[in-house]
Amino acid sequence: xxxxxxxxxxxxxxxSLKTAIADCDIHPxxxxxxxxxxxxxxxWHEHLEVYGKQAYHGMMEGPPYPKAQPNASRRDAWxxxxxxxxxxxxxxxxxxxxxxxxxxxVLNPLASGQGxxxxxLAGAICTAxxxxxxxxWTAKDSRLKASIVVANEDGLSAAAEIRRRAGDxxxxxVLLLSRNVEPLGQRRYWPIYEAAQEIGLPVGxxxxxxxxxxxxxxxxxxxxxxxxxxxxxxxQTALASLVLEGVFERYSRLKMVMIEAGFGWAxxxxxxxxxxxxxxxxxxxxxKRKPSEYIRDHIWWTTQPMEDxxxxxxxxxxxxxxxxxxxxxxxxxxxxDFDEPSRVLPAGVSDANREAFxxxxxxxxxxxx
Numbered sequence: 062x063x064x065x066x067x068x069x070x071x072x073x074x075x076x077s078l079k080t081a082i083a084d085c086d087i088h089p090x091x092x093x094x095x096x097x098x099x100x101x102x103x104x105w106h107e108h109l110e111v112y113g114k115q116a117y118h119g120m121m122e123g124p125p126y127p128k129a130q131p132n133a134s135r136r137d138a139w140x141x142x143x144x145x146x147x148x149x150x151x152x153x154x155x156x157x158x159x160x161x162x163x164x165x166x167v168l169n170p171l172a173s174g175q176g177x178x179x180x181x182l183a184g185a186i187c188t189a190x191x192x193x194x195x196x197x198w199t200a201k202d203s204r205l206k207a208s209i210v211v212a213n214e215d216g217l218s219a220a221a222e223i224r225r226r227a228g229d230x231x232x233x234x235v236l237l238l239s240r241n242v243e244p245l246g247q248r249r250y251w252p253i254y255e256a257a258q259e260i261g262l263p264v265g266x267x268x269x270x271x272x273x274x275x276x277x278x279x280x281x282x283x284x285x286x287x288x289x290x291x292x293x294x295x296x297q298t299a300l301a302s303l304v305l306e307g308v309f310e311r312y313s314r315l316k317m318v319m320i321e322a323g324f325g326w327a328x329x330x331x332x333x334x335x336x337x338x339x340x341x342x343x344x345x346x347x348x349k350r351k352p353s354e355y356i357r358d359h360i361w362w363t364t365q366p367m368e369d370x371x372x373x374x375x376x377x378x379x380x381x382x383x384x385x386x387x388x389x390x391x392x393x394x395x396x397x398d399f400d401e402p403s404r405v406l407p408a409g410v411s412d413a414n415r416e417a418f419x420x421x422x423x424x425x426x427x428x429x430x
Contacts, residue, residue, distance in 0.1 A: 083165040083423035085363050086391035092144035100189035115178045117273035138395035146395040157394045166205045173210040176271030183212035199231040208236035216252035223256035233427040234263045238270025245299040246306030254312045263316035268292035296322035307347040309355040318361045325368035328382045363391040365400040373407040385414045
């Protein structure tokens with residue numbers, strides 16, 4: 062077992078393992094490469110076997126950086142019956158859902174059709190992934206809810222998939238990734254936001270993805286740790302684009318969740334945007350409010366990875382700016398940087414804020430309260 066607990070100088074919050082929690086970032090995996098075939102037309106079986114999946118980056122497949130461990134996952138998360146980490150429901154129940162009393166688990170599949178250059182294939186795989194999530198996961202454990210994965214670079218196709226799932230209680234959000242061909246506020250992605258708002262689901266933006274560009278604006282970094290830290294920079298780019306392109310002004314009921322990129326940077330980004338807005342408002346007259354107001358009204362944040370300042374009052378100050386009602390707990394299971402629920406919050410959190418953080422905020426956001 063290689064779960065890495067962080068050294069924290071402050072005492073941990075006294076959370077009982079009996080406390081019901083929501084885990085807003087669980088990654089299900091396929092046991093075999095052809096597990097999706099029952100959900101795909103025959104033509105795509107042959108296409109995948111002959112041509113494979115071509116993503117928007119220079120590698121044939123997979124992430125642009127080797128991970129520290131296979132599938133970036135915990136060594137103790139290999140299912141006893143075989144298959145990669147995260148591919149067994151019964152083992153997930155035994156290792157995560159039951160011992161941590163997970164009342165709500167939100168599935169965020171990463172190895173989907175998002176970021177593929179063949180848009181028809183991307184759409185077919187995303188639809189198959191959504192059907193697979195129902196059959197293998199949510200239909201078999203009512204604690205689990207799925208995210209609708211969509212062919213993000215084809216806004217019209219993505220919107221059609223979102224509307225096709227309208228009213229389906231197996232799904233609680235739409236899932237995008239932070240790395241795309243263009244910043245997420247660009248108009249090519251607006252049909253996704255329009256459809257999500259229409260059916261009343263939030264849009265989650267998870268770290269990673271394929272956009273054909275390096276993580277940094279100055280080229281490819283050298284180390285995996287740079288990629289991990291860089292997720293925050295990538296999310297900042299996405300969030301600034303969403304605000305300044307007027308997405309939240311146009312879709313005033315849209316809710317978004319920033320997943321697995323931290324949140325300690327949120328106040329400083331908002332302050333910088335507000336400062337620029339004071340002098341440059343004439344460039345973006347479609348914005349009726351300060352950038353910080355859109356961010357605080359429209360954005361929720363998951364905790365894993367959560368910044369760990371040495372002094373807990375610094376953490377509390379950031380959360381106070383964001384709002385205790387906008388923070389969602391996540392473990393990132395089965396990945397190697399899994400967060401142990403009882404060790405995430407330091408001591409000094411009120412009972413009301415702790416309950417909202419671990420469960421209440423998620424149930425309210427996802428319409429399950």
